[in-house]
Each structure stands twice: as C-alpha cells, then as structure tokens.
Amino acid sequence: MPLSEFDLIQRYFTPATPAREDVIHGVGDDGAVLHVPIGMDLVASVDTLVSGVHFFADVDPAALGYKALAVNLSDMAAMGAEPAWATLALTLPTVDETWLAAFSRGFFELAEHYGVQLVGGDTCRGPLTVSVQMHGFIPQGAALRRSGAMPGDLIYVTGTFGDAGLALQALQQHQALPELHAHYLIDRLERPSPRVFEGLALRGIASAAIDISDGLAADLGHILAASGVGATLEIERLPVSPAFVAVAQDAALGADHCWQLPLSAGDDYELCFTVPADKQAKVEQVFARFGCGAARIGVIESQPGLRCKLANGEMLTPASSGYQHFT
C-alpha cells in the first residue's frame, strides 16, 4: 500500500534525527521553530542534486542521502559555520521503501556525526531531486567569505584533488577502475568528506575561503573575483592521492592532462582558503591535528587572473572554468 506524504516523513525521517536543545519545535508543524544562540549569526545555504545531472539514476541511495547532506555541510565549512539544522525537499518518482530506508540511513549517518537535526521537509511526486537547506551558526563578524583575499596572502587547500573527477570520468566512460583503487576513488565521488571542523578552525585565520564543488580553478576564481585580486599557483604543489597517481599513470595520461583533473574537475568538496603570510606557522600548527592536512599551493597577487605555473617554468591553462549547468 502506498504511503502518504505524512507517513513518509514520519516513518523515515522523524525518528532517526538527532535531538538538539535549540530546536523548539521540529518536524510536524507548518514550520520549525528554532533558537539561534545570542551572539551568533545564522548561516543558511541550499544545494540541490538532480538525477542525471549530479548523480546517476541508479546511484546507491545511501550514498545519495549522504552526499545530499555532505555538499551542504561543505558550504557551512567554507563559511566557518557550525552546522545545526537541515531541511529536506525530496521529489520522488515513486515510493520505494527499500530505497527510502537506505537514503535515510545515509543522510542520518552523516547528520549524527555532526549533530545536525532534520527540522522540516517536503516530499512530493516527480523526477528524483534532492534539495537540502542547511543552517549553522557563526559568531557575529567571524564568517569566512570569498571577498577577503589580499595580495601576498598564501593559498591553501585541504585534502587531495582529482579523485572524484577521475571516478566520475571512469563511470561516465564505463571504464573499470583498477580493483585496488576503485573503492577509494568511488567513495571520494559518492561520499565526500565535508571539512566542517577544519572550517571552524579557520575562523580568525583565513582571509577568504570557498569549498571546491565546481573545480579548483573555477572556485578559486570566485575568490579572486570577489576579492579583486589574482593568483599564481605552483601546480606540482597540488596534493593528489596515491590512488590518483597510480590510476592516472596507469591510464597513460599525458603529464599535462594529469594536472587538468585536479585543477578543473569538480566534486572534491575540499576547502580552498587564503591566509596572510604571517599566519603560515599558525595554519600549519592547526592542521597538524587534521587528517586531511593543508597544502600551500600558491600566492595571491594584485594582477588579476589565475596563473598556473609548472616547476619547469611552463604555464598551464586550465581545461575548463568548471562545471556550468547551463553552458
């Protein structure tokens, strides 16, 4: 027997969510009533994943539930915000209870890890679309923005680049990844790690920050545009994983192409941030405790534009300016 909208929310989404003291009234009314702590501002973001655009229709539903929350947590991380509450607008072609149970499990696995409570939602019939809105807190005046980078600031990134892009390329071209690396690379695409604690640690240190959803070149470009500056990257400093190196070599990509994926592919959900040069030691001290690390990859300059320099002195032109939905 098909479930009503109300039953869906009740059965799969209400009981599993963590309970926070700042949620006065959660799911079950026309709106949630929420308490923002005194001294804190609210940070709000929204990200939508559409079947056939952001994921394959046959994606593991648990991975989809996980990723739908992860990409929004990544926005909180990029702002230096502490995540608190989510709402979920879920459009489903049909009610498949096995699918829903798995989706919900993936979503709440991550929600629980970060103490995020689901406080509202909307389910309806239609093409598979997942839209998550995230809310978090930031001390007044402490938000990490795109517009604060200054000439001389150092450019850092967390984690490694190109893993998700390599996995996506293999899936799109129906190429098998080597068994040794397939799990890691697919996981990097389907279950990105939002750098929430890293973002919190950057309050008061970073002059600008963004998360990498559309590719490093494109997203760093947003920092440059918002800050009215340019940058030079030392391409070989871009951190790549052992799996990426092994597979990229195996695929006999040219040396040039090897750097295009880390530079231009999306879906890594790492952070890119800038810091004043006198905070270099502080960044490295802070990141010593984070597994993902932080690599210094370049410098902000007053000359507009993004310059990508290879160690041999040659310049590399990023293959694309990132994923654009309408171009």
Next chain:
Amino acid sequence: MPLSEFDLIQRYFTPATPAREDVIHGVGDDGAVLHVPIGMDLVASVDTLVSGVHFFADVDPAALGYKALAVNLSDMAAMGAEPAWATLALTLPTVDETWLAAFSRGFFELAEHYGVQLVGGDTCRGPLTVSVQMHGFIPQGAALRRSGAMPGDLIYVTGTFGDAGLALQALQQHQALPELHAHYLIDRLERPSPRVFEGLALRGIASAAIDISDGLAADLGHILAASGVGATLEIERLPVSPAFVAVAQDAALGADHCWQLPLSAGDDYELCFTVPADKQAKVEQVFARFGCGAARIGVIESQPGLRCKLANGEMLTPASSGYQHFT
C-alpha cells in the same frame, strides 16, 4: 549565448530583491549570514512545486514565481511568524530568458510586498522544479502550532473556500469558466493571498492554526490529530465567494457536491484556526480590519473525528482526505 549559473542568479535574482538590515551577507557566498533579533526565534519552512504535479508546464511563469513564494509565506502565516528571508532552488530544463524574467518579476512582486529578501539560491539543469525555503521571526514562545486546540474552542477560517479547486477542476477538464468569473477564480488558484498579517494578528489569540494547502478537511484533520481532539463543522457556515456560487450553480452540481469542493479541494491557502470561546469578540474585532474576514465554522470537541453537519441535520462525508502525492 547561454548563461552560466552565476550569471542567472546575478541577472535575475540579485538586484531585484529588497535589502534588509538583518541580512549581513546575502547572495554571492557559500552561505548567507543573517541576524535574528534578540528575543525572537527563527521559523523555517520549505515547500516545493513540481511541474505536472503542482502546476501545468505551460503555466504563466510570473504566476509560478508568485505562487512559489506565496505558499511558503502561507506557512509563515500559519505559524504567526513575520517573514524575513527566502532561498530559492530552481531546476530548469533550459534557460529561457523571457521565462526567467517573468518568473523573477512574479517572485519579487510578492517579496517586495512583504519585505522578504532573497538571500541565497541554487540553479541547475533538470525537470522544472521550484523549491523555496522561507525564514521568519516569532517572539519566543508565541508560535501558533497545530497541537493547541482544546474542546470548546471555536473554529475559524479566513477568506473563501473552493475557488482554487473549482478553477483547477475546470483547467484539468478543459472546461471554459464563465467569462465574468474566470479571472477571479484562476487568480485564486495561481496567485493565492498568503494571510501573513492575519497570522501575525492571531498571536496570543489562536490556540492552534494551519494553512489550507491540501483541503480544509485534511488540514483541519492535522490540527485534530496533533491536539488529540475532534470537531463538528456547520457546513453552510463555510464562506464561499459569489463567483463560486454562480459557477457551481451554473454547473448544476448537486447541493451535496457544492460543499465537497470547499471542504476537500486544496490550494486555497487560507488559514484555519481555533480560539478559546472567551476570545470570540476579540477575533471578530481583530478581523474587522482585514478584507478577507474570518468566519466561525464549528467547534472543537473531545470526541475524535471530524463531523460535517448540514443545516437540515444530515451529515456530510468529505469526499477525500485531501491531496496525497503518493496515494
């Protein structure tokens, strides 16, 4: 030349939005930074409209933009909240600049009326889907909820019922509405009036409230379930518009069927609320200043269930329990 995602937001959605002092940073970063006034709680809701489910694919885009915000403002009204900020997740099959300009015009026409600022959004390619998240304020402890109705409380509704249902029925069955009434009835379907100021006026007066999106019987049913009570309605007290009466008579609907639409059709976006009997005079005094009025249609009782009584003593069974997306 197609527009990029960034251009879309910049061109159609950023400049048109009202500027509020409590928006520290709006569109253009990974998240908006927002200030909730001290003493206020945040109210958050989300509602999605899907092409072919909630609206016809060839709907007037200005009406769609208007309605996407209106249904969310209606949630704020039902909570007694003062609307403040919206985010918009827009999934579009293609970029049609004429369509986007009209959609944006409809959205901001209403946003401006209520001083709502668009603070974030996400546009992507896919089947036409509009998901709006609304944020508002409520003094701590003052939210109108579904769970506060008590036996003896009087049941009120704003506005008139069945107009939107009649218009939808005509559109679905490709029947022309009489020219004299067509504009009014279609407008009631496509441009519902969220009862925001009425909801604000109900703080401290209403014991429970809900907005009517799925039909009066279904939505009042949520109040009854959440409050653990029942109700009897005097059906002939349900307010209907002159246009509804004229068209319903013209269509030679049976007397019984005449009440089914006002009772069961959705999309009216009026408020249904309950008040303790000793506040009857207060309600009528407050609503004297609102054009939509408020009609007393029944009473809350301890016996569970919804009883719909006709003046001749007969009981009417609601035709359906409201629109259910998955049943």
